Amino acid sequence: MRETSDDATTGNVVETAPTPPATPSSLTDRISDGLQNAVKAVIGSNRKPPRRFKTLLHGTWLGHPLHPAITDVPIGAWLLAVIFDIVWLVSPAASVWAARGAEVAVIVGILGAIGAAVTGLADWSDSYGAERTVGLYHAGLNSLALILFIISAALRLGTSDGGSVAGVALDIVGLVSVLVAAYLGGDMVFDKGVAVNHTAWEAGGDDFEAALPVADLPEHALRRVMVAGVPVVLLKMGDKYSAIAATCSHAGGPLDEGALQGDVVECPWHGSRFRMRDGKPLTGPATFAQPRYDVRVRNGMIELRRA
Numbered sequence: 528m529r530e531t532s533d534d535a536t537t538g539n540v541v542e543t544a545p546t547p548p549a550t551p552s553s554l555t556d557r558i559s560d561g562l563q564n565a566v567k568a569v570i571g572s573n574r575k576p577p578r579r580f581k582t583l584l585h586g587t588w589l590g591h592p593l594h595p596a597i598t599d600v601p602i603g604a605w606l607l608a609v610i611f612d613i614v615w616l617v618s619p620a621a622s623v624w625a626a627r628g629a630e631v632a633v634i635v636g637i638l639g640a641i642g643a644a645v646t647g648l649a650d651w652s653d654s655y656g657a658e659r660t661v662g663l664y665h666a667g668l669n670s671l672a673l674i675l676f677i678i679s680a681a682l683r684l685g686t687s688d689g690g691s692v693a694g695v696a697l698d699i700v701g702l703v704s705v706l707v708a709a710y711l712g713g714d715m716v717f718d719k720g721v722a723v724n725h726t727a728w729e730a731g732g733d734d735f736e737a738a739l740p741v742a743d744l745p746e747h748a749l750r751r752v753m754v755a756g757v758p759v760v761l762l763k764m765g766d767k768y769s770a771i772a773a774t775c776s777h778a779g780g781p782l783d784e785g786a787l788q789g790d791v792v793e794c795p796w797h798g799s800r801f802r803m804r805d806g807k808p809l810t811g812p813a814t815f816a817q818p819r820y821d822v823r824v825r826n827g828m829i830e831l832r833r834a
């Protein structure tokens with residue numbers, strides 16, 4: 528989940544991770560590289576302002592990844608379509624409403640799948656390694672399902688009652704495809720940790736804990752400290768202190784190594800920007816806020832407590 532890139536603000540090259548030894552790229556890597564570049568060309572890059580469209584697709588405004596919330600629509604609608612299909616096939620008395628029901632469900636699923644595809648591609652464009660490969664297969668199977676259901680809808684719209692035997696066959700194959708894709712999507716989350724809040728397991732004590740002598744904290748510079756065994760990034764601006772978790776909620780990047788612009792820190796890995804005073808993500812791909820810490824000064828020491 529790391530990258531090396533040009534900093535759009537300063538023009539400097541930001542070294543973010545050791546460069547892995549060169550290995551011959553596989554076909555899936557070459558396809559993924561090309562597709563990720565194409566996606567970023569359309570929806571924008573995390574490091575090129577204003578980043579609004581890409582941030583919108585990630586769900587930063589929602590405080591939750593948008594893609595998994597939308598995926599329920601095509602899965603549910605297409606499952607319903609197949610149920611209507613079976614009723615239509617086995618029950619002549621229900622043929623008209625069942626065929627119309629399947630037709631509507633297929634179309635609703637197509638609309639949901641388009642939304643899921645666009646938001647999923649935005650998330651996938653920031654992925655690397657094994658998760659990127661699994662994500663490519665996940666997208667491929669979902670694309671196959673979408674194509675099959677579009678053909679099914681076209682066949683149905685060409686009939687007087689919405690019923691189509693060929694459409695039923697396409698629906699069943701499409702549903703199998705989307706369910707296998709859903710399994711791979713779950714694998715990305717539960718096995719590879721994609722789209723989970725990487726600060727979710729960080730504990731916080733009830734009491735303030737001494738973190739750093741005041742004299743050791745320079746003005747307007749990020750400083751990493753440990754509080755209750757958790758890395759925290761600390762900032763002093765005039766007489767105001769702010770502190771948030773140093774582990775980026777998106778994929779675990781070190782925020783203390785990020786670029787600081789005013790009160791905003793930019794993650795060195797994928798460019799998410801967080802407000803230091805409250806941990807709020809301003810631009811994606813991060814969607815979850817950083818845990819915030821209360822700060823006080825006692826006897827020349829900066830003390831922190833998880834807010």
Ligand code: FES
Nearest residue numbers: 775778780794797
């Ligand atoms: S780790 Fe991805 S933006 Fe921070």
